[in-house]
Amino acid sequence: MNVALSLVLPIFGVIAFGYFGARTRLISHAGVDGLDTYVFTFAMPVLLFRNLAGTEFPSSLPWGLWISYYGAMLAVWAAGSLIALFILRRPAPDAVMLGFGCGQGNTIMLGLPIILTGFGPEAGTPVFLILAFHGIILFTIATFLLELTRTREGEERPRFGAILKEGLLNTLRNPVIIGIACGGVYGQLGVPLPGIVDTTLEMIARSAIPCALFVLGAMLTRYSIRRSVGAASITTFFKLMVHPALVFVMTQYVFELEPLWVTAATLLAATPTGVYSSILANRYRAAPGAASSTVVLSTGLSLVTLTFLLGYFLG
Numbered sequence: 001m002n003v004a005l006s007l008v009l010p011i012f013g014v015i016a017f018g019y020f021g022a023r024t025r026l027i028s029h030a031g032v033d034g035l036d037t038y039v040f041t042f043a044m045p046v047l048l049f050r051n052l053a054g055t056e057f058p059s060s061l062p063w064g065l066w067i068s069y070y071g072a073m074l075a076v077w078a079a080g081s082l083i084a085l086f087i088l089r090r091p092a093p094d095a096v097m098l099g100f101g102c103g104q105g106n107t108i109m110l111g112l113p114i115i116l117t118g119f120g121p122e123a124g125t126p127v128f129l130i131l132a133f134h135g136i137i138l139f140t141i142a143t144f145l146l147e148l149t150r151t152r153e154g155e156e157r158p159r160f161g162a163i164l165k166e167g168l169l170n171t172l173r174n175p176v177i178i179g180i181a182c183g184g185v186y187g188q189l190g191v192p193l194p195g196i197v198d199t200t201l202e203m204i205a206r207s208a209i210p211c212a213l214f215v216l217g218a219m220l221t222r223y224s225i226r227r228s229v230g231a232a233s234i235t236t237f238f239k240l241m242v243h244p245a246l247v248f249v250m251t252q253y254v255f256e257l258e259p260l261w262v263t264a265a266t267l268l269a270a271t272p273t274g275v276y277s278s279i280l281a282n283r284y285r286a287a288p289g290a291a292s293s294t295v296v297l298s299t300g301l302s303l304v305t306l307t308f309l310l311g312y313f314l315g
Helices: 002-023 028-053 063-086 092-103 107-119 121-149 159-174 175-189 196-223 229-254 259-270 276-284 288-314
Strands: none
Touching: 002 028, 002 107, 002 196, 002 288, 028 107, 028 121, 028 175, 028 196, 063 092, 063 121, 063 229, 063 259, 092 121, 092 229, 092 276, 092 288, 107 121, 107 196, 107 259, 107 288, 121 159, 121 175, 121 259, 121 276, 159 175, 196 288, 229 259, 229 288, 259 288, 276 288
16 A cells, blocks of 8 residues: 555645646646647657557457446446436436546546556556547547537537547547557557657657646646535546446456456546546536536545555555
8 A cells, every 4th residue: 555655646746736836826727728738739649659659569459448448438427327317307418417427537637647657658558549449439429418418499400420520530630549549550560769759759758747647736726626516426436436346347357358457447447537527518518517526526536546446456
């Protein structure tokens, strides 16, 4: 447990610095947005590209990994939505959004730093294989369901094909996905990166993790935990407890994946609900208060749950 704490506390320490900087206005909203753009447009794609450029991929498609992670994600999404719909008596768009928060984790800002820091570049392979389809699956389904359930006045419902096309285009334009794809392709060429190029990329890549954590902390100041705490607590429980538990059982006992893959997939599932959940909720006016509360509540509690999981896997 001491090893886990020595890993987790510095990570959440950087998050705390970001929160303090934004709360005291030592860094402005514009500054946070600029740093966020740097992280997702340059630093994270470079980190992913550089790691993947030297990674050897499995010879066969990792169906067990994908079924474990995404099957569990869709299961908690469905469960969360049904609870919101029939027990909390929320409208359909709210139910979709609360279920979304049960499965959508902060994989880039928090999951990637924890896994790479704790288990090295080798643990990146299963993470990259999951992230390659993370956005297209999550956001296409969420957009389709929200468009399907939201109230319209004289508007025609968009077709699923149009939503799928938009989701694909957004995925292809995503710098993180571009970094993953380019790194994967380059890695299969078997050609090492030239020394000067590798050194340049390494300098940028080193900034990705601390900057991402700082931005995460700063962005938490934009959300409140006071709104819809009850619904947020249910979503947080599914995200931090049920989702990783399902992934662990599937990867460990159903598909019997190698230990490092079990660790990486479980920790990725254990990440708190990401800020995009609140952004999407505000865009569609679907449970924005609960989504905002979930981001803050799940991030705070993940300090405990991630420490426990890291203690288990590192032990």
